[in-house]
Amino acid sequence: MTGEPTIGxxxxxxxxxxxxxxxxxxxRPLAGGRLPRPVIEIIERDDGLINGAxxxxxxxPPEAWQPYDHRAVDRVRGHVLDVGVGGGRIALHLxxxxxxxxxxDTSAGALRVCRHRGVRExxxxxxxxxxxxxxxxxxxxxxxxxxxxxxxxxxxPGFLAALAALARPGAQVxxxxxxxxxxxxxxxxxxxxxxxxxxxxxxxxxxxxxxRLLGTEWFDYLLCSVDELPGLVxxxxxxxxxxxxxxxxxxxxxxxxx
Amino acid sequence: MTGEPTIGxxxxxxxxxxxxxxxxxxxRPLAGGRLPRPVIEIIERDDGLINGAxxxxxxxPPEAWQPYDHRAVDRVRGHVLDVGVGGGRIALHLxxxxxxxxxxDTSAGALRVCRHRGVRExxxxxxxxxxxxxxxxxxxxxxxxxxxxxxxxxxxPGFLAALAALARPGAQVxxxxxxxxxxxxxxxxxxxxxxxxxxxxxxxxxxxxxxRLLGTEWFDYLLCSVDELPGLVxxxxxxxxxxxxxxxxxxxxxxxxx
Numbered sequence: 364m365t366g367e368p369t370i371g372x373x374x375x376x377x378x379x380x381x382x383x384x385x386x387x388x389x390x391r392p393l394a395g396g397r398l399p400r401p402v403i404e405i406i407e408r409d410d411g412l413i414n415g416a417x418x419x420x421x422x423x424p425p426e427a428w429q430p431y432d433h434r435a436v437d438r439v440r441g442h443v444l445d446v447g448v449g450g451g452r453i454a455l456h457l458x459x460x461x462x463x464x465x466x467x468d469t470s471a472g473a474l475r476v477c478r479h480r481g482v483r484e485x486x487x488x489x490x491x492x493x494x495x496x497x498x499x500x501x502x503x504x505x506x507x508x509x510x511x512x513x514x515x516x517x518x519x520p521g522f523l524a525a526l527a528a529l530a531r532p533g534a535q536v537x538x539x540x541x542x543x544x545x546x547x548x549x550x551x552x553x554x555x556x557x558x559x560x561x562x563x564x565x566x567x568x569x570x571x572x573x574x575r576l577l578g579t580e581w582f583d584y585l586l587c588s589v590d591e592l593p594g595l596v597x598x599x600x601x602x603x604x605x606x607x608x609x610x611x612x613x614x615x616x617x618x619x620x621x
Numbered sequence: 622m623t624g625e626p627t628i629g630x631x632x633x634x635x636x637x638x639x640x641x642x643x644x645x646x647x648x649r650p651l652a653g654g655r656l657p658r659p660v661i662e663i664i665e666r667d668d669g670l671i672n673g674a675x676x677x678x679x680x681x682p683p684e685a686w687q688p689y690d691h692r693a694v695d696r697v698r699g700h701v702l703d704v705g706v707g708g709g710r711i712a713l714h715l716x717x718x719x720x721x722x723x724x725x726d727t728s729a730g731a732l733r734v735c736r737h738r739g740v741r742e743x744x745x746x747x748x749x750x751x752x753x754x755x756x757x758x759x760x761x762x763x764x765x766x767x768x769x770x771x772x773x774x775x776x777x778p779g780f781l782a783a784l785a786a787l788a789r790p791g792a793q794v795x796x797x798x799x800x801x802x803x804x805x806x807x808x809x810x811x812x813x814x815x816x817x818x819x820x821x822x823x824x825x826x827x828x829x830x831x832x833r834l835l836g837t838e839w840f841d842y843l844l845c846s847v848d849e850l851p852g853l854v855x856x857x858x859x860x861x862x863x864x865x866x867x868x869x870x871x872x873x874x875x876x877x878x879x
Contacts, residue, residue, distance in 0.1 A: 366829070366839075368669045394674075397870060403661055403673030411626045413831045415661030415673030416652075550834060571624070573671045576808060581624075612655060 368571075368578025375472015377404055377574040378450050381418040382476045409569040409581060410554055421450035421507075428452075431610045432506055435537050438617070441501020444529065446490060447509045451477035458482060465500070467493060490525040500529055503536040510540035510616060514583040515567040519595040527600035527620065536601060536618035542566075543586035545612050564591060592616055626829075626836025633730015635662055635832040636708050639676040640734045667827040667839060668812055679708035679765075686710075689868045690764055693795050696875070699759020702787065704748060705767040709735035716740060723758070725751060748783040758787055761794040768798035768874060772841040773825040777853040785858035785878065794859060794876040800824075801844035803870050822849060850874055 381402040383389040394400040403415040425433070436453065439462060445454045448466030450473065457464040458481070465484040466477055474485045486493055503526050505512060513519045526536060543566035546552065555565030566586035572579045587595070589606050596603045601618040608614035639660040641647040652658040661673040683691070694711065697720060703712040706724030708731065715722040716739070723742040724735050732743045744751055761784050763770060771777045784794060801824035804810065813823035824844035830837045845853070847864050854861045859876040866872035 366665050366667050366669055368671070400672070401675060405663060405671055405673055407624050409624050411624055411834050411836075413626070413663055413833065414658070415663055417659060417675075575671065576669050578669075 368573050369576050370580060371577035372470050372472045373572045373574045373577045373579050374449070374468075374470040375475070376577060377402060377418055377572075378421055378470070378473045378476050380574075381422060382450065382479070385419065385422050388479070405573040407571050407573060408554070410557070412550060412554075421452065423452055425452075425456050429610065429613065431539060431607065431613055431615050434607060434609075435504060435506055435539060435615050438535075438537055438615075439502040439504065440535075441531065442499075443502045443504055444493075444500040446503055446505045446526075447507065447512065448477055448482070448485070449473055449507060451480050451482045453504060453506055454482045455480055465498065490522065490529060494525055494528045498529070499531045501531050501534050503529070503534070503538075505536065505538035508539060508541055508586075510538035511568075511584040511586060513538075513585050513595060515564050515585050516595065518583065520599060523596065523599035523601055523618075530600075530620050532620065534620045536616075538616050538618070540589075540592075540614055540616055541586050542588045542608075542612040542614065544588055589614060589616070626831050627834050628838060629835035630728050630730045631830045631832045631835045631837050632707070632726075632728040633733070634835060635660060635676055635830075636679055636728070636731045636734050638832075639680060640708065640737070643677065643680050646737070663831040665829050665831060666812070668815070670808060670812075679710065681710055683710075683714050687868065687871065689797060689865065689871055689873050692865060692867075693762060693764055693797060693873050696793075696795055696873075697760040697762065698793075699789065700757075701760045701762055702751075702758040704761055704763045704784075705765065705770060706735055706740070706743070707731055707765060709738050709740045711762060711764055712740045713738055723756065748780065748787060752783055752786045756787070757789045759789050759792050761787070761792070761796075763794065763796035766797060766799055766842075766844075768796035769826075769842040769844060771796075771843050771853060773822050773843050774853065776841065778857060781854065781857035781859055781876075788858075788878050790878065792878045794874075796874045796876070798847075798850075798872055798874055799844045800846045800866075800870040800872065802846055847872060847874070 380392050383391045384402055392400040402418045404418050405415050407413050443464040445466045448454050448468045454464045454466040466482050467486045468474055474487055477485055513522050558565050558567050568584045569581055570584050571581045592603055602621045604619045605617040606614055638650050641649045642660055650658040660676045662676050663673050665671050701722040703724045706712050706726045712722045712724040724740050725744045726732055732745055735743055771780050816823050816825055826842045827839055828842050829839045850861055858879055860879045862877045863875040864872055
């Protein structure tokens, strides 16, 4: 035994347990077989940094959302693709407001929770895989930091091309990002420096998620500044038309099909 | 970069941050440089199981304690050694009640927090190391699951001998344990079985703790049933004289110098 995780649907098991804690539906995780155990997402970075974060926010009702989530949702139009639908908090709210919305996720377990919560349109896979399904959208929502799915300079063109292939004319992307550079914590500034020396963006995090016995493969997830956005979007079918950074370091970037 | 932690004072850094969050003393950990980040203890088991647990309980005032903690504290007499004093919650309460108490811990950072909170008598080290200091005690408190420090069959004789070497005549040990066998979760029952096949006690956990960039070495920590206790204590200078298991699976074992 080495302490290494088994590759699996980390997010799905975690969100299932978070849902069980929130609703009493399904077995709740217990410590010592008796005391409720909070559901904690564990995030490892490749420099050895590890953090735990409570998972309840994945299921938060609108009253508990951050203000930028509300502003993002207010800006949608037409048929919405919720990219990384997670626990379904955004899709459920849009659906209840009468907005046509489809939730996309690579986690089968997350989609099971979404379905149980009542989200009707759900697709299992990546944006690239979804192109072949023939469905097209007017708004792509990437909330919960999911601008990070753009990964970095290598993946950005392919990711933005896949969104464009899924887009109706005039479509928009509304993506929430986080500027990682406002810290003077050497744990982070040193990591950013090391990344840059390797030709990566400073906030191009190399992460894996873990929950109980499961882990993901290592993957890139991007935290970038607003200044770095044009370098990622230029040359793609999209134009960066607006940034709302009222809640700095968190921001909403709006892209429009060029 | 491999994602491996640096060996260091995991518990000390964690308890320092938990103290900062609880009191506002010292820099609080923030996510995105702005949102408070809860302080989570991360526990890895050698089969790849990983769990996160909030750390506030290490600083809990008596009102928030489990009932068995109160019953343990009610049983002390004479000079108390709080073995694994942690954030100092037990030692502080005893001291405020006029009970002479010394806190022992291997974490220098935990002792700094204890000192800041006002615990007067503190010793840095293991029970074995403390023997040479010449101090002697009437009650040894091992709360917060610290019966686990007995580790297993190999370490138990040495650990109990060190406590005996620190003991005044008539001394007692009050140790809180947890029976791990009340679960039917295959993640745990399979682990117990594997342990037994290797000649270990079923609940002899092989763990390491992680916090931010730091990790401990892998160490054994024992969860055992009340039935397994005599096998660990027999032949030592101690006699198992009482078990209070009113809060099963949690229990208080009382040992008396034979």
